[in-house]
Amino acid sequence: MAVKLYADPACPDCARVRAWLAANRVEFEELGTAGSDQAARRAAEAGYGAPVFPVVETEGRTLARPSDLELAELFGRELPAAVETGCLIVGGGPAGLTAALYLAREMVPTIVLEQALPGGQVNTTSLVENYPGFPQGVDGPDLMAKLAYQARRFGAELLHPVEVTGLRAAGDGHEALTAGGSVFRSGAVVVAAGSDYRRLEAPGAAELTGRGVAYCATCDAPFFRNKTVAVVGGGNSAAEESLFLLKFVREIHLFQHLPELTAQRHLVERLAADPRVHLHVNSEVRAVRADARGAVRCVEVRDRAAGRDECVAVQGVFVFIGRTPNTGWLRGYAELDAAGFVVTRPGSVATARQGLFAAGDCRSGARAQITTAAGDGTLASFLVRELLGQRQARRADAVVGG
Numbered sequence: 278m279a280v281k282l283y284a285d286p287a288c289p290d291c292a293r294v295r296a297w298l299a300a301n302r303v304e305f306e307e308l309g310t311a312g313s314d315q316a317a318r319r320a321a322e323a324g325y326g327a328p329v330f331p332v333v334e335t336e337g338r339t340l341a342r343p344s345d346l347e348l349a350e351l352f353g354r355e356l357p358a359a360v361e362t363g364c365l366i367v368g369g370g371p372a373g374l375t376a377a378l379y380l381a382r383e384m385v386p387t388i389v390l391e392q393a394l395p396g397g398q399v400n401t402t403s404l405v406e407n408y409p410g411f412p413q414g415v416d417g418p419d420l421m422a423k424l425a426y427q428a429r430r431f432g433a434e435l436l437h438p439v440e441v442t443g444l445r446a447a448g449d450g451h452e453a454l455t456a457g458g459s460v461f462r463s464g465a466v467v468v469a470a471g472s473d474y475r476r477l478e479a480p481g482a483a484e485l486t487g488r489g490v491a492y493c494a495t496c497d498a499p500f501f502r503n504k505t506v507a508v509v510g511g512g513n514s515a516a517e518e519s520l521f522l523l524k525f526v527r528e529i530h531l532f533q534h535l536p537e538l539t540a541q542r543h544l545v546e547r548l549a550a551d552p553r554v555h556l557h558v559n560s561e562v563r564a565v566r567a568d569a570r571g572a573v574r575c576v577e578v579r580d581r582a583a584g585r586d587e588c589v590a591v592q593g594v595f596v597f598i599g600r601t602p603n604t605g606w607l608r609g610y611a612e613l614d615a616a617g618f619v620v621t622r623p624g625s626v627a628t629a630r631q632g633l634f635a636a637g638d639c640r641s642g643a644r645a646q647i648t649t650a651a652g653d654g655t656l657a658s659f660l661v662r663e664l665l666g667q668r669q670a671r672r673a674d675a676v677v678g679g
């Protein structure tokens with residue numbers, strides 16, 4: 278792996294990183310600001326305009342001012358068997374990164390453990406049109422790269438790929454166990470592990486996701502103005518999202534594989550009363566077909582009662598067959614609702630277990646938007662700060678009291 282270190286003579290962290298690379302036998306090429314402007318350019322890019330040194334660049338990743346822990350993870354060195362921090366965040370999507378940004382800025386030592394890439398689900402969407410402040414929309418991965426850097430800039434350590442496999446109590450805090458065998462100890466843990474949309478398992482669905490197949494009406498309905506769309510699903514979310522879609526689309530073909538819709542009666546009645554909605558029960562979507570330009574052309578549907586197949590012409594497909602929270606590893610430690618989402622106190626992100634918080638899409642009742650996830654992350658940071666402050670004050674009182 279080719280490794281480059283962009284350094285500046287006056288930078289205090291450059292010596293530390295240089296020494297770490299040497300001690301860990303990582304071969305690298307160093308480029309300084311003297312005699313070449315490449316280092317200055319890369320430093321400015323890495324800091325989004327404000328140069329930051331050192332920058333470590335490998336073939337796949339660039340890290341500005343990495344901590345020793347981040348270097349260990351980046352170069353596949355063993356992480357220490359036990360790491361202690363002020364707040365541990367599980368999940369590096371908008372909820373986790375926002376909590377990290379707030380906490381690190383308040384100088385709370387903060388580590389984010391992310392099993393894949395920082396950014397979460399937003400990395401899968403190229404155009405976010407409803408994030409405030411971007412009138413022309415914003416590229417999802419770009420927004421998340423900036424958020425990740427913003428959190429790191431204030432001192433949050435972001436380790437990935439590190440999967441958390443379990444939590445256990447330790448004193449008045451918690452210990453997170455990772456798939457690699459490390460233990461992270463912390464007085465407060467924010468679970469921001471998100472959820473996955475249950476995907477439509479039908480030929481064409483995966484390939485056309487983001488190009489006609491969608492999983493979020495709030496996010497994508499405006500792209501389907503005056504079009505005919507299919508809705509897959511028959512529960513409450515399918516019914517509610519269909520009613521929302523009707524503000525935009527010309528008509529909806531709703532396909533439910535069961536003999537009837539399972540949504541609440543008043544929702545079903547509203548759908549049935551709208552002439553723009555065509556309800557198809559006993560109907561299983563078996564494929565999504567595209568035209569020569571790659572645009573959705575029709576959904577292939579099996580009428581289970583009649584045993585007949587037909588391709589119903591639509592220009593888009595919305596799939597609402599549920600979300601699966603990434604919380605299996607929390608079972609037995611945090612209260613989960615029937616679908617597996619983390620239960621928090623009403624109007625809060627605090628769970629019943631002290632020092633354990635849940636933010637974003639993995640929280641029961643979450644609205645599954647970037648803004649609401651970021652809002653949860655912000656609230657979690659306030660509660661963590663309060664908790665750690667109270668503990669610190671108690672410890673100080675105990676010392677004074679002898």
Ligand SMILES: Cc1cc2nc3c(=O)[nH]c(=O)nc-3n(C[C@H](O)[C@H](O)[C@H](O)COP(=O)(O)OP(=O)(O)OC[C@H]3O[C@@H](n4cnc5c(N)ncnc54)[C@H](O)[C@@H]3O)c2cc1C
Nearest residue numbers: 368370371372392397398441471496637638645646647650
């Ligand atoms: C295709 C698509 C388009 C979307 N478009 C929009 C849009 O336009 N506007 C909008 O507001 N919202 C949109 N959303 C929804 C939005 O992306 C989510 O609501 C938001 O990302 C939720 O943030 P989160 O931080 O709670 O969870 P996530 O973004 O899901 O992040 C959770 C992170 O936790 C990590 N993780 C999970 N388990 C573990 C573990 N055990 N250990 C370590 N890490 C773990 C995951 O890898 C993931 O990176 C879209 C979603 C999708 C799928």
